[in-house]
Amino acid sequence: MSSSPALALPFDETRRRGGIMSRVLSSDLPRSKALTVILLGILLLLAATPFLFSGSQPVSTAAKICVFIVLVASYDLLLGYSGIVSFAHTMFFGIGGYGIAIALERLGATWGSVLIGLAAALALSAFLAVAIGLLSLRVRAIFFSMITLAVASAAAVLASQLSNVTGGEDGLSFQLPQALRPAFRLLSEPVFGTAVNGRLLAYYLVFFVSLLVFLGLLRIVNSPFGRVLQAIRENEFRAEALGYRVVAYRTAASVISALAATIAGALMALWLRYNGPDTTLSFSIMIDILLMVVIGGMGTMYGAVIGAALFVLAQSYLQVLMGAGSAALAGIPLLPNLIHPDRWLLWLGALFIISVYAFPGGIVGRLRQARQ
């Protein structure tokens, strides 16, 4: 991608130094008042969701947002920071999910199983990421996306074929370790009217692990390693001429991103107590990730937060609105079809195309520009 002003610059003079906040965020501050407010809002809402809303739907939505923030941020490391388009990201997401699901189903509902499943999944993801990297070493760079697409679809087929291990199309349901089950009570009394049970613990497990991984990714993109990735994205040949081993850096980025996606998949499975092709492996999730990262803002990390939050909320609530609109327009040809709740992807797709053309920095890029 050519240098576009909206993308984060490798060396940003406006960046302030010092302060705990700055250190936690690896000196990569939001750099826009509106953005800061929105990000803080999302953080606080996610942190407090179980206490603010009743019912299971809001908490589930919040958990999904947390998981997708990690998933999308890790994809941004590839797409936005390294200029690599991979379609295998859901494969790693799926590996994480299946790792947990298979381990907990086979080895029993213990923390040990969780660890074993996660470790095995991470190892497999790392291995596959390196293998894809090495295979694409031999071919032209533009084949990379196509190869990842092929590999990911093979993985999806494999998962549905090996039904005695993966549960096939039906997926796997499993028991969580004792402490994460709804029946488990940490405190006997509710806090602020919310029962402190295993479900709540599971939510905060998802929340804090997501937060940690996100901050870790933020650290990585702002490290010297991340700067090299961006230099490669801007001008591969010059980076090569400066002595950086482009392939090694890109493969390393693929591996890191794959590992983070695997963790996201594990969290997703833990939260749902289920894993199947539709929750982690399907190509439509890959499309969702693309939409989130581009609309949120490529190469900004914070775009992942905004993109994921917006998208998951839209998925859960916008469709209701569209349904109302569609019903109101009944009788007119085609129009009700276009705003039918199932057609929301049509509009997101259009927004996506416009984003790529008109504001490649996405929402975050817009907000930062508006500040100036």
Place this chain on the structure above:
Amino acid sequence: MTEPLLHLRDVHTHIGPYHILHGVDLAIPQGELTVLLGRNGAGKTTTLRTIMGLWQASSGQIRFDGRDITAASTPDIARSGIAYVPEAMGIFTDLTVRENIVLAARSGPVDKARLDWMLGLFPALKRFWNLPAGNLSGGQKQMLAIARAISEPRRLLLIDEPTKGLAPVMVRSMIEAFKALKAAGETILLVEQNFHAASALGDNVAVMDDGRIVHSGRMSELVADKTLQQRLLGLSLDAHQ
């Protein structure tokens, strides 16, 4: 004095962020052969590509035959009668020798007299007529590239280092071919590092360094003036050896 066929005035060219040509002034008179000399990286290829519209000049003016072609598209520039033989020759290796020439003669079939003349200049091509051009040797590819340029009447030939990497025998036959082209009245802008070939062929000479023309004049004057030669060609040949 009549207006030159091709005239570059203060042409600047940027490639991406890099400023490569820093104000090139160059006049190519009708019916003569002008040699463009200069050490590696001086900007000779960039000058030819800018004339062809393959790089866009960022400022300055290029006039060809009384017409401003600075902003014209490459196909339009080619259609106005300029043929280009790039440094890498641009042979279509998957096509046969014949097909390469068929494509180059855009306005229709090559007439027989021209074909015979062309193949008289480069007899080797005749032998490989129906062979994929990728099978030709480097020297034969160069011949094909030049044959393509003259496959129909042109106003101006831009030829980038035709003797590069050729054996001495080949260089000699290339020089003969260029003499024949001169005799046929072609106007040629020739980039040439080989001073022997350049001095044998050039009517005029221009020397480039660092994106500018640092000397231009008659070739005979340069050949006669040893100190000038020393100053310019020391510079010209340094990097070459």
Place this chain on the structure above:
Amino acid sequence: MSDMAAPSTAPDELPRAKTDWLPLLLIPALGLLTLPFVGSPSTWVTLTVAGLAMGMMIFLMASGLTLVFGLMDIINFGHGVFISLGAYATLIVLGPLSGWAQADSLGLNLALLALCILAAMAVTGVVGAVFERVIVRPVYGSHLKQILVTMGGLIVAEQAIHAIWGASPIPIPLPQSLRGAFVLGDIVMERYRVVAVAIGLVVFIGMQLLLNRTRIGLLIRAGVENPEMVEALGYRIRRLFVSVFVAGSALAGLGGVMWAFYRQTLTAGMGMEVMVLVFIVIIIGGLGSVGGCFVGSILVALVANYVGFIEPKLALISNILVMALVLIWRPQGLFPVARR
């Protein structure tokens, strides 16, 4: 071509052009190799015909894309749209002419198929022209944006198909006389597959003639190798490119029709589903090589059919294995096209 006389003197000695036969030998070698595993020769013939039919359909869908790819260095992830759209365009014809499909007349049935193909190619050709103008043209030169934007085009177009024709799968029955199979002794060949092979062969031969015997064809081949030089010879490559893009879209539409009748159901996602195969074929065939695309399609389809019979679980990842093996053997694909 009568464009130019041969040189006046007879060529003395002509060194022979080296033709690269090895990749072509892969196909018979594969056939022979699998024969013992399949066991019965009649089953083997059935599988082979099925593989060839599938290969031809993949070729139809992939050939345009490989040229677009080679000619302008454009990655179009939205190519699958044209496959789906071509498939749905059959409804335009099948709606009013459903009688023709039921008629037990080979002539009427084939005419119906031909009309479906015409309608599909017209629709996908027009949409291809729009797609090129609106989606692809603004992002020349940036692969990353091309992938993203054409992916976006795919999402929007699939949704548009849903909006127009509904989201649920639509069954489309084969015309009466194309159903069933030819039986020769104990060899069973489905009729429709034979028709698909015939259509695929006709298109392939047509393309070969176009590419090798016409000026346009020469230009396309030259443009795949070195577009800049084609421009320097005075040709406007943009126009050439737009026509190739439109033709490639129309071919995908044709492939879509054939594919739709093969599956006998329409879904908006059917194009994207085969795109995986299409990409594999383009990669192993060699970017921009129509011949490579043809050999690659047949190879992939035959392997899928043989393996599907011998070890069904492996069938769908067999493509990946084929791709990996070919790339290890020839990293640029079976028939690499020399480039810039």
